[in-house]
Amino acid sequence: MKLTRLFLKGAGIILALFIAIVAAATVYFVNFDWNRARPLIGEKVSAAIGRPFAIEGDLTLGWRRPLAEETGWRTWIPWPRLTATRITVGNPAWAKDPHFATLERIDFEVAVLPLLAHDIVIPAIHLANPAVDLERMRDGRNNWTFALPESKEPSEWKLKLDRIAFDKGTVSLRDEQNDARAKVSIDTLGQPIPIGEVMKQQEEASMQASAKVVGKGAANKLAKQVDAASGAAAASAAAAVSSPASSPASSPAAAGAKSGPAYAIGWSVEGKYRRTAISGRGKLGGVLALQDATQPFPVQADVKIGDTRIAVVGTLTDPAHLAALDVRLWLQGVSMDHLYAVTGVTLPETPPYATAGRLVGQMRQQVFRYERFTGRVGQSDLNGTLVYEGARAGGRARPRLSGDLVSNLLQFSDLAPIVGADSKASQAKRGEVSKQPPERVLPVDEFKTDRWRSIDADVKFTGRRIVKDKDLPISDLYTHVVMNDGVLSLEPLKFGVAGGTFASTIHLDGSRQPLKGRFTVSARHLKLKQLFPDVKTMQSALGEVNGDASLAATGNSPAALAATSSGEVKAVVTDGTLSRFLMEAAGLNVANVVIEKMYGNRDVKINCGAADLIATNGTLTPKVFALDTDDAFIDVGGTVDLRSERLDLKVRPHTKGVRLFSLRSPLYVKGTFKFPDAGVEVMPMVLRGGAAVALGLINPFAALIPFMQPSSGQSMSCDELLNRKPKAAVQPVKASASGAIAAPAPAPLQGAERMQP
Incomplete structure (x- = not known):
């Protein structure tokens, strides 16, 4: 019994000492001036990230009761809450801006008990006015690549972050390599927005934008084309949903039908890209959604680059590594040629256009499919699928564009901009300055051969019905466009005309200056009465027009080619x-x-x-x-x-x-x-008149002989x-x-x- 009381007394003393130590430590931690630790923290973090790091404001440590999710005795163990203000992360010495990132305030809580298992559990972290400045030089150096020390063994510590909240933030970009400058403003949306709702809003906004570019009539026709194509897309999405090997959430169509992933962050951008103004806005999923590589991350953007407008709604799988992309894509602009400045893809001059379709791609392999898209180009419709494959080290030397395009009703006048034969007013609408002299007929505007070597192409185009005007219809068109290392070939360019065919093979070698061209043309069985259906006297004509041509020429414009043919x-x-x-x-x-x-x-x-x-x-x-x-x-x-x-x-x-x-x-x-x-x-008239006068002097009737x-x-x-x-x-x-x-x-x-x- 005496031994027991002695043991209890000793245990009480030890417990009292422990409580005293904890109380003293608590008082010490609560009253400790943590600003004295800022230099040490800055030194350790700077060594870890290879950049200057500093907490220039106050650093405080407080204590709070655990969250409501904790129960029982765990609720009595307080969680530390760390608050720091005016945090800066420096840039490399070559950067123009001294700071890579700045943050006005950060505060977060840490669960205590998980630390015993080497787990850092942060229920929530709050950021106030974060700002990041991204820079890339012409030689490729960038400030977002950190020289982190390599660890020989994996860390025993694991981080779990449940939620990130922030006030308005900004991301600035200065990219000398791509001649781009932009400022992105970011803020939370307040409450999540389903992808289906955003899809509907963007579709309405894009149709309104199409009406401004191609006109209300063409936009209405485009809407009907989209409705007609949506049936096949919906059937395809339903088949994908029912297939166990597919992921329904990865398809924008499926995501729109279901609740799908939600948007949590809004953003807007202003800037310039290659001296072209950029403006736009969009939405993203929550920051923590980036952690799960298996779940599609929602993205939405509606951006105007010069006179080109690009809008997307859909998902990006594993965004940290830029894996699979699956979005609905809308494009509008005054000429497809202007997409070169945005995408690097060489396309011809066209009238104003608007398209809508689905873009899917594997970003690591740089393979993208704009599939089952439909659109309006001038007064013509355009439908089909295009595939873009990026250049690969040890493989393709240049990107490649391939696909099949179909126009059910093609206005012949919409082809004029391709060869620079459209009017000066039409060129002015595209922002082009016409060089065509008023007294010349053959187009003098030069081909942009400097772009031809930037991409290879293999595209087939079918115009099922071509209309020049009501008096002279050209029935159809087919061409196979092949571009390889700056050499453009149309093999063939074939028209159906008046019951016959007008076929040509065009070969333009733009890899050298001046351009060298070869042309062969064959016109067969063009019926005269079909060439002129509204001319009554031609309807009894049984004849035909047949012809051939073979020419070689050099020059960088249609006029120059004709001049040397x-x-x-x-x-x-x-x-x-x-x-x-x-x-x-x-x-x-x-x-x-x-x-x-x-x-x-x-x-x-x-x-x-x-x-x-x-x-x-x-x-x-x-x-x-x-x-x-x-x-x-x-x-x-x-x-x-x-x-x-x-x-x-x-x-x-x-x-x-x-x-x-x-x-x-x-x-x-x-x-x-x-x-x-x-x-x-x-x-000849004078000579005949003189002869008549001379003969008339001899015999009046003989004067008629020269006129017989x-x-x-x-x-x-x-x-x-x-x-x-x-x-x-x-x-x-x-x-x-x-x-x-x-x-x-x-x-x-x-x-x-x-x-x-």
């Missing part, structure tokens, strides 16, 4: 009708003037028309250029200078049958392509016309009964490829 051009027209009104409908200004001079407004029956022109360094010279009609045979000679766009032609009509009082004389066609001038050669035209023979077939030999050196060109041209026997002239039938 060499090769041969052939065409045959059979069994048609000719009139001034028909030439007006076809837009042939020169022919219109000539026909009016010769025939006035009446219709003229064509037996055959044939042209075989040699191109030599931009000058077209006829081997055969003739037209056989019911009452005359017309022969054309002279030159067409594509370099200066000038005409110097002489048209010689030869009347069939005996015609009294004919004053028909050779015609001249001079001037430019845009302002042609046609008239009657004066000298003897018959030049019967009508010629195309075979006969093409086999005429106006020059000894001319090799005759054969034509079949249908008017198809056979390949010439001699080797190609001036290096041009042999023309195929």
Whole structure:
């Protein structure tokens, strides 16, 4: 018993001492001036991160009761609460800004008991006005890569952070490598917003933006296209949800149908990218959502870069390592060519456009699919899938764009910007300054060959119906665009025209200066009555247009290529009708003037028309250029200078049958392509008039003889016309009964490829 009392007394003394020590320690910790520890903390942290670290404000330690989740005796163990103000993290010496990050205030609590198991449990951390300044130099150095010491063994300590809250923060970027400057403002949303709600809001906002770019009519058509495509997308999403191998939350469509991940942070941005203004806003998931690499992280952005607007809503899996991306993507802009400054992808000049589709990608492999998208380009629709594959070390030297595109209704005028043939007003809307002289017809704007080597391409495009205007429909279009190391090929570029085909192969080598081009063209079985469906006199015509061309040229614009072209051009027209009104409908200004001079407004029956022109360094010279009609045979000679766009032609009509009082004389066609001038050669008229006067002095009836035209023979077939030999050196060109041209026997002239039938 005495021993027991002695033991209890000793235990009491020990307990009292322990309580006294704890009480003393508590008093010490509570009353200790923790600001005295700031230098030590700064030194230790600086050594750990390899950057200057400092707590320039107050450092305090307080105690609080545990959270309500704690029960029983654990509620009696207070948790320390650490508060620090004016925290700075320094930059490397080369950086322009002294601080990488600043923080006005940080405070958090630590659970005590888990520390015994080497677990650091922080229920919540609060940040006040955090600011981060990111910098990258031209040589690639950046301030967000820390030289952390390598640890040989894994740490025994584990961190668990349940919640992060912060007041307004900012992230500034200065990137000299990409010529970018931006400031991002960040704040919490107050309450989580489901991804489905954000998807709906963004869809409405993007449709409104589309209406401003392509017009309300085109935007309404786009909305209908999106609705039509959404059925297939919904079916695809439903199939993905039902598949056990898929993740429903990873699809924006599935996420929109369900509650999905929620947004917790809002952001806005202002700045410049490559001298182009940037502005926009968006939303992100909570900061702690970044910790779980298996759960999709919600992202949303609506950003305007210059005149291009990009909006996305969807998810990013494992954002810390930039893994899988799955978003709904909307694009609007005044020209697809302007996307080059944003994405580095070379696209042609286009009218204003708007698209909507799904973008999925593996960011580590740099493979992205803009799949099942639909859009409007000018007054045309555009649908399909495009795949972008980034360059790889030891693999592809350049990025690659591939895909299949379809337009169900393509306005021919929407193709004009691709070759710089649109109006100055259209170019001004795209922010382009037209270099086209008012007196020139051929486009002088140069191809942007400096961009061609930035990406390879393999894209197929089908225009199911092309409309030029109601009088001259072009039925369809197909082309296969291939670009490899700066060499652009269209193999083929094929139009369906008037019941026949107009096919060409275009090869432009932009890897050298000036650009070198090769062109082959084949027109087959173009029906005259379908070429001019609204011309009544043409509906009885049974003839066709057939032709071939093979040319080689150098130059960086369509006009420059025409000015240096060499090769041969052939065409045959059979069994048609000719009139001034028909030439007006076809837009042939020169022919219109000539026909009016010769025939006035009446219709003229064509037996055959044939042209075989040699191109030599931009000058077209006829081997055969003739037209056989019911009452005359017309022969054309002279030159067409594509370099200066000038005409110097002489048209010689030869009347069939005996015609009294004919004053028909050779015609001249001079001037430019845009302002042609046609008239009657004066000298033959003078000579005929002089002869009439002389004969009239002898016999009044003899004065009629100079104005009588003897018959030049019967009508010629195309075979006969093409086999005429106006020059000894001319090799005759054969034509079949249908008017198809056979390949010439001699080797190609001036290096041009042999023309195929």
